[in-house]
Amino acid sequence: MGNTAVVVGGGIGGLAAAIGLHRIGWQVTVLERSLTSQDAGAGISLAANGLRALDELGVGEAVRRASRGQYSGGTRTPRGRWLMRMDGAALEKAVGTPIMGIPRATLHRLLREALPDGALTTGSKASAVTQDGPQTVRVDYDTTSLHADLVIAADGIASTVRAQLFPHHPGPVYSGSTVLRAITEQPVHVHSDFELTWGPGAEFGHIAFPDGRAEWxxxxxxxxxxxxxxPLAALSRRFGTWHHPIPALLQATRPEAVLHHDVHELRTPLPAYRVGRIALLGDAAHAMPPNLGQGACQALEDAVTLAATLATEPTIDTALARYDAERRPRSQAVADAARQAGRMGHHLSHPLAVMLRNTALRLTPSRAATRMILRHHAWTPPPLN
Incomplete structure (x- = not known):
């Protein structure tokens, strides 16, 4: 089996894949088109499955030290009434860790630091990926080319590699939702580690960080x-009368710090996560709405599973076939669950539908809520050593 790989895309999934391959003895080059992370002003929640993947990659402890555990919080109405409370201690008891909140920029930095020197090239956009015979793949970027035994497409929801491999696939579609987010400039007093507030046709949430700042x-x-x-003024008008700490979070934010992105998804599942010696990973394979907070966690699962199959299977082809067989059913099921969660959340706007949803949530026992979460969090990574 060969041992050279090119990873197209230096986001969370691409960096994790490169770390995994490096840990099993492969030579890896990561091509990232951006000079800096475009969502550095955002935060992320990492569930047990993502944290376990990071543990297997050797960076889990560093990530935990830079994170804040989500023990308190839950879902509320705009007036502040609790619909469902989070029991972080029960979740930790069930899966060994609470959900952790961390700035994306910090997570990116820790992943980059785990790579060997010279593995990451920024400002380089791959223009074409071509199977050059049965055992070699060529990646064209800038004015040069690289040849490798394996190419991993981790180039996000607008993946150019996916479009080349599946030209008849409809590609990403607009989910109907747009998201604005930022990290506060200074610490804000919040009463809980994580919250979601659901109003008619809208959602507001926050993640608290160890230094007292928060992402909203x-x-x-x-x-x-x-x-x-x-954008910030429009949000203040829309959410200014919602419960504390929502107005305080907006007031603690610089206008230029607000990021705004429409939410797209791969609503039509891909028929495969590999073509020849090219594998798809993360959003390039299964971009999903963020309603379950599983997008990055599923990319981390992809990365560890791919490295494990390459470490244990006799050939690259059998490894990629196993990767596809293991990852496609699970990640597509999680994506479907994320869509369903959105339909029960900010997608609802009719007063009767909102009332019925709120009543159902208030009547749901905490143990039942924990079991629903465990469906996605209780994943054990395959060992890399």
Missing amino acids: HAVLRCPAGTRPAD
Whole structure:
């Protein structure tokens, strides 16, 4: 079996894949088109499955030290009434760890630091990936080319590699929601580690960090491409009367720090996660709405599973076939569950539907809520050593 790989895309999934391959003895080059992370101003929640994947990659402890455990919080109404409370201690008892909140920029830095020197090339966009015979793949980028035994497409939801491999696939579609988010400039007093608030056609949430700052996000139902002239002012008008700490989070944010992205997804599942010696990973393979907080965790699962199959299977082809067989059913099931969760959340706007949803949540026992979470969090990574 050969041992050279090119990873197209230096996001969470691509960096994790490169670390995994490096740990099993492969030579890896990561091509990232951006010079800096485009979502550095955002935060992320990592569930047990993602943290276990990071443990297997050797960076889990560093990530935990930079994170804040989510023990308290839950889901509320705009007036502050609790619909469902989070029991982080029960979740930790069940799976060994609470959900952890961390700035994306910090997670990216820790992953980059785990790579060997010279493995990551920024400002380099792959223009074409070609199977050059049965055992070699060529990646064209900038004005040069690389040849490798394996190429991993981790180039995100707008993946150019996926479009080349599956030209008849409809590709990503707009989910109907747009998200604005930022990290506060200074610490904000919040009463819980993590919260979601569901109002008619809108959601507001926050993730608290160890230094007292917090990431917040606002999700709105609106046509794609809708952009207010002053996003922070528009959010203050929309959410200014919602419960504490929502107004305080907005007030602690610099206007230029607000990120705004329409949420797209791969609503039509891919028929395969590999073509020849090219494997798809993360959002390039199964971009999903963020309603379960599983997008990055599924990419981390992909990365560890891919490295494990390459370490144990006799050939690259059999390894990729096993990777596809293991990852496609699970990740596509999680993506479908994320869509369903969105339909029960900010997608609802009719007063009767909102009332019925709220009543159902209030009547759901905490143990039942924990069991629902465990369906996605209780994943054990294959060993790399």
